[in-house]
Amino acid sequence: MARGSIVKRGPSYSIVYYVDGRQRWKSLGPVTRKEAERHLREILNEIQDGTFRDLKPISFREYAKKWLEFHRANVKPSSYDSYRSVVNSHLVKAFGDHALSAIARPSLRQFTADLLETGRAPKTARNVLTILHKILEDALEDGYLRNNPAHKFRKPKVSIERVDFLTPEEVHQFLNHVSPAMYPLFLTAIMTGVRRGELLALQRGDIDWHGGQIHVRRALYKGRYITPKSRKALRAIDMAPTLAHTLQGHLLEIADAPDALVFPAKRGKPLDPDNMVKREFQPALTRAELRQIRFHDLRHTYASLLINNNENIKYISEQMGHASVQITLDRYGHLFPSVRREAVLRLEKSLFPPKVELSANPAPETPEPWKGEPEKLDGAQEDLAEWEPDGSESRDPS
Numbered sequence: 001m002a003r004g005s006i007v008k009r010g011p012s013y014s015i016v017y018y019v020d021g022r023q024r025w026k027s028l029g030p031v032t033r034k035e036a037e038r039h040l041r042e043i044l045n046e047i048q049d050g051t052f053r054d055l056k057p058i059s060f061r062e063y064a065k066k067w068l069e070f071h072r073a074n075v076k077p078s079s080y081d082s083y084r085s086v087v088n089s090h091l092v093k094a095f096g097d098h099a100l101s102a103i104a105r106p107s108l109r110q111f112t113a114d115l116l117e118t119g120r121a122p123k124t125a126r127n128v129l130t131i132l133h134k135i136l137e138d139a140l141e142d143g144y145l146r147n148n149p150a151h152k153f154r155k156p157k158v159s160i161e162r163v164d165f166l167t168p169e170e171v172h173q174f175l176n177h178v179s180p181a182m183y184p185l186f187l188t189a190i191m192t193g194v195r196r197g198e199l200l201a202l203q204r205g206d207i208d209w210h211g212g213q214i215h216v217r218r219a220l221y222k223g224r225y226i227t228p229k230s231r232k233a234l235r236a237i238d239m240a241p242t243l244a245h246t247l248q249g250h251l252l253e254i255a256d257a258p259d260a261l262v263f264p265a266k267r268g269k270p271l272d273p274d275n276m277v278k279r280e281f282q283p284a285l286t287r288a289e290l291r292q293i294r295f296h297d298l299r300h301t302y303a304s305l306l307i308n309n310n311e312n313i314k315y316i317s318e319q320m321g322h323a324s325v326q327i328t329l330d331r332y333g334h335l336f337p338s339v340r341r342e343a344v345l346r347l348e349k350s351l352f353p354p355k356v357e358l359s360a361n362p363a364p365e366t367p368e369p370w371k372g373e374p375e376k377l378d379g380a381q382e383d384l385a386e387w388e389p390d391g392s393e394s395r396d397p398s
Contacts, residue, residue: 002047006036015040029098056144061096067135078221086131100144108153122156129155164293165301177288182280184250185263192237193302193320196295200271205258212239220270233321307335
């Protein structure tokens, strides 16, 4: 029968067990005694069943460092910065000195409770747990874990975040109070829904005047250009005639080079995103006597305008650069009341078609004059599941 023991040294626990008659020591770090007992019990059961295998000993801190080094070269800079912030601000503080294999479900539950009790929002807690799950899943594949304790771990519920956006009237009110030099920039943001970094990285060569489209090919992040966040983010956005006319006038004052920025600062350098918001966007909202929304809410404004015009959801998703239609529905589904109403009316009509009431003395029908041979039909016309604009159709300039 497999046997072992638990040893405490200071705040840390270690377990002792025997494999093939040889004594093994394993340091677990500053875990609780219950966690040490659980870990020893799992090992003894595996030794008894003949399924035991040695795991590579490593602390969470050491593995998290390796994990970040690997992802630094394999993810976008913005993603890496997010990973590093979560690891250093939350995960290393909670699990740094623990043996990686000693992390268990009770530890995760306590960690989640601590995050919420210290004022972290449920959405923040979910994001932190998502990155922890990624780390532990990679550790499992690397042979440091027998299983991932974060697998199917229940994360805090997050209430649906209602997006803020400007109405068509507020759009005009806002645009009437922006500085003339910044008018083309804000009109482009509202009429294309591009992200701030994408907007500030637009180059003259990204505008297809013949096709009536603006191509998103890069984004500005911390003063350097990066590839947009997903494959779908590399997209062509339809350009309304009003926007095209405005940009044509604006570009008369911009360098002719294809790689010249559409919205440059002095000497052709990129605008500073934060300065643009503080010095131009927020003051314009104040002058227009509008609430202080985020610059990103101009993107939501674009989506809400398309939805209000009953545009196809797939078209909206493609224009927004979302990775899937589901993301668009999750974010903006509550803005489709008319679509839901039309759907339920179609359901009722299919089950209970309207009855035609016949008049007691129906008026005789007046026959239409004969106009020659009837038109021959090639077959039943297919319903259009999706609408793809040809780039020349005008959009509401608001």
